[in-house]
Amino acid sequence: MKIGLDVLGGDYAPDSTINGAIEAQKALQEGQRLVLIGDQQDTVERLKQAGADPEKFEYVHAPENIGMHEHPTKAISQKPNSSIAKGFELLKNGEIDSFASAGNTGAMLVGAVFSVKAIPGVLRPAIATNVPKIKSGYGILLDVGANADCKPEMLSQFATLGSLYMEYVYGLQNPKVGLLNIGEEEEKGNNLTISTYPLLKENKKINFIGNTEGRDLFTDAADVYVCDGFTGNVVLKLAESFYVVTLKKGFKDEFFDRFNYERYGGSPILGVNAPVIIGHGISTPEAIKNMVLLSKDMIESQIIDKIKSAFN
Known part of the structure; x- marks a missing residue:
């Protein structure tokens, strides 16, 4: 299981997201890995400063951030190296099993609908x-x-x-x-x-x-x-x-x-082909941790398969 987390999303990122990721990782079991999507070098340094072991995480380098007030559709297309765009690329390709972000809500919706796409029938x-x-x-x-x-x-x-x-x-x-x-x-x-x-x-x-x-x-x-x-x-x-x-x-x-x-x-987007969670812009480390754990629960429940069966 690979849980994708946007490190750059949120008003208090990356401090809030990284501290939340550290706490979430402690609650994960063997075989459950947290994939941190953002500026990799900066993320690793911040993990070390917080006293965490960087080896317990996986990383995808995505140095750009989509701001809260940017136009969602334009930002997704014009910033392919942003953490949100990269997160949806990974999710679409099956390289992560879920994606969560406390970043731009509109961009998360656009990414979910146009990248991961709605389940057929929804x-x-x-x-x-x-x-x-x-x-x-x-x-x-x-x-x-x-x-x-x-x-x-x-x-x-x-x-x-x-x-x-x-x-x-x-x-x-x-x-x-x-x-x-x-x-x-x-x-x-x-x-x-x-x-x-x-x-x-x-x-x-x-x-x-x-x-x-x-x-x-x-x-x-x-x-x-x-x-x-x-x-x-x-x-x-x-x-x-x-x-x-x-x-x-x-x-x-x-x-x-x-x-x-x-x-x-966070709040799940229901009806798309993979677990996607939108967090509050002001998410604290506690909120980030629980957003990650909700992602885990959605993966384990196989909710996407249940929805696909219902709409088949």
């Missing part, structure tokens, strides 16, 4: 994020930003992707799927949700429980919440602010602690 890949439950554990919400405008057929596929992810990566059998809406009644919502509802009812690959409202999101009402990427991103950013507010107010609570992005590290 209309559009989706980004999924963890949703803490009040009692314990997590559900997931998708899409949270890959597709601002969606068709009903896409939302139905998101439900299938999310269900497979919950079952095979999180080990939850027959996860409940809810359509995020403004009311529980079947006829409620806008044109998108009204048209999506019957498709979800007919989808034999999911356990659809009906419409769910915003107030249901952190309960056990559902395990997979489906929405368009515009709505999902608004919900995600609002939820992230909860943790920040509790810190500023000096309020300590286990439930709100689970809103901390560091705990799960």
Whole structure:
């Protein structure tokens, strides 16, 4: 197993990514190797300065970085030696089994869709994020930003992707799927949700429980919440602010602690031909470590093969 990590991605890279890689490597088993993609000489020097053994890692030299504000498509094509472009080249060629980066989100999406490509049958890949439950554990919400405008057929596929992810990566059998809406009644919502509802009812690959409202999101009402990427991103950013507010107010609570992005590290792009994880731009070493470990879990679960079978 080879887990690719973009060393140059993120606001605090490469210090954050390298320190996170060191901690992640300690949790990996024999035969599981972390491939660090970035400026090789600088990476090796920083590992030595941090007291780590450079021999425990593999390296791919990619000295260029795609900045957070660069145009994704142009940057990918114009910077072939960037860490993100090189990472997707390696992933496409099967030289690494997964790729994770806390760098430019748009570039990660472009690389995933145009390099690794969508699984045949998948209309559009989706980004999924963890949703803490009040009692314990997590559900997931998708899409949270890959597709601002969606068709009903896409939302139905998101439900299938999310269900497979919950079952095979999180080990939850027959996860409940809810359509995020403004009311529980079947006829409620806008044109998108009204048209999506019957498709979800007919989808034999999911356990659809009906419409769910915003107030249901952190309960056990559902395990997979489906929405368009515009709505999902608004919900995600609002939820992230909860943790920040509790810190500023000096309020300590286990439930709100689970809103901390560091705990799960990153968000998977579901529906492409290999495990791809997008990390938060402000990722700390703890977040980087957990992003790597999520990559490992996705590889071990063979989630890509499960999705391919479902859409075959």
